Amino acid sequence: MSTRPPAVPEPARDSPSLSAAGGWPFLITALVGRLPAATVQLGLLLYVSGAGLGLGLAGITVAAAGLGSAVGAPVIGRLVDRFGPLPVVLAATVVQLLGMGLLLAVVLHDAPRSLILVCAAVVGAANPQVGAIARARWSALARRRDTPGLVGKALGYETACDEISFILGPVIAGILVGVLGPNPALLVLMTWVVAGQGCFIAYLVSRRGMRVDTQTPTPTDGTAPRIRLKAVLPPMLACLCVGTVFGSTQTALTAINAARGTDAYTGIIYGFMGLGSAVASVLVSRFPERVPLAWRVAGGALLVVLVSVLLLPVPGSVGLALLFTVIGLGVGSILASAYTRGERVAPSHRIASVMTMLTTCLVLGVSFGSALGGVLSVVPRHGFLLTLGAGVAALLVSVAIHATRPPGRRRDV
Known part of the structure; x- marks a missing residue:
């Protein structure tokens, strides 16, 4: 709208290219x-x-x-x-x-x-x-x-x-x-x-x-703002959900291909999730500021939930590859939005700390998803039940992200 303050840039139009910056x-x-x-x-x-x-x-x-x-x-x-x-x-x-x-x-x-x-x-x-x-x-x-x-x-x-x-x-x-x-x-x-x-x-x-x-050195007089757990916790949980999706789908897919005698397909099919996630992370970053981060997380979580349901009947290898691509789009949207929120709520002198906290949650999610998914995958398709649960949890996290918007930011961040 014409009443929008001119200081709010559209990233795709006003920001320098990554190579230039x-x-x-x-x-x-x-x-x-x-x-x-x-x-x-x-x-x-x-x-x-x-x-x-x-x-x-x-x-x-x-x-x-x-x-x-x-x-x-x-x-x-x-x-x-x-x-x-x-x-x-x-x-x-x-x-x-x-x-x-x-x-x-x-x-x-x-x-x-x-x-x-x-x-x-x-x-x-x-x-x-x-x-x-x-x-x-x-x-x-x-x-x-x-x-x-x-x-x-x-x-x-x-x-x-x-x-x-x-x-x-x-x-x-x-x-x-x-x-x-x-x-x-x-x-x-x-x-x-x-x-x-x-x-x-x-x-x-x-x-x-x-x-x-x-730009902002760490203050030495004790006035440095601390990391606010309430603000950082939602993106941490979002990364935990994404890691759980990664771990559970990997173990379920491994079990399915082992049962079918197509073990060589596991890495190839799993790679389609990475491809979808990479595409989504780039596309989501191009969304205008008026699309709230909470909506982006919710949209990605809905994709994870829907695809998890479609994975339960365990389609053939081609169907698995297609569905893994789509679920990759979902987790890519969640992950890119989680890192963006983490950056925006972090004190300027603690950015690296917050980024590593998010990475830690991602790693823990993968470990949790692999461990519990391995137990569930005794019946191969049951591993996707954990994927479904992670998608539902990510939906709840999107609500928390909306509820903990940082004060004083441009629209929703």
Whole structure:
């Protein structure tokens, strides 16, 4: 309407392009830098099982890595907010490599299996959280340039990058272990960590004066605003719901294809969800400001609920691929909107902390969905009941997001 204040920009029209705002080096290195994290998780699963230690221990190993990541991510975020990304990412990468090296030594020397879990937890805890740091950087750029519309586009792009990494990471891990065998594959995976995260470290070195938020330093007089749990909790719950969808659909799909004897299709079909999520995260970021974030979450949740119902009869492989694409559109909408809300309610000097809190909830959701989904998937299609429940929960979260709108913002944020 013509009465809208001119200071409220339409992101797609007035915001600078991502390449102009962040620069191609940042875009490329932030994408490459998060690929190792997506590769390591499945890599640990395949390594432990391929080493002849059993799929059960392999699953527990991945759970230990996930728990380590859930514990370590908030610490990483707080350290980044305080010291900047360069020393934290560098130190985390070194610790992660040490954990992987110790894991290799433990397996080769037939040490107690409990040490495998300890090493996996260290590897997970030392995840440098490149995606969360990149999101915080976009927030800092938008605040410095006074272009709030940039954040929506950037966070949508970042979610798409996450989905690309979730697709490529397992493929890389599977190829490494399948072609090289477990021990050489772990060594190559360590090299991959150095190369991928090293690219991002090299970018940070070239911008060594950069803090995650260059506009608002952390006050030292005790007046710094704290993270308001009431405001941050809804996007955290939204990420938890999305993670549950990821975990439950993965286990249900694995069980279905195992029963059909089409195990090779599991990764391919699951990749369609990542494709749909990547597309949705970019499209949702282009929505005008007048479309409230709560509506975007609700729309995505409705898609998850409807598709979950359609998945219960367990269609054929083509039908599964199509439905996984659509459910990906739903979770992409929820996830992009959750990160946008998290950025908007976070204090300017705690952006990285909030982003890592959201990432932690996503990881916990995947672990919860995989664990409970695995129990339900004794009857393969029952795993989708958990997916349905996560969709319903996301609908309730959309109500909470609407009810906790930050005061003084432009319409609904």
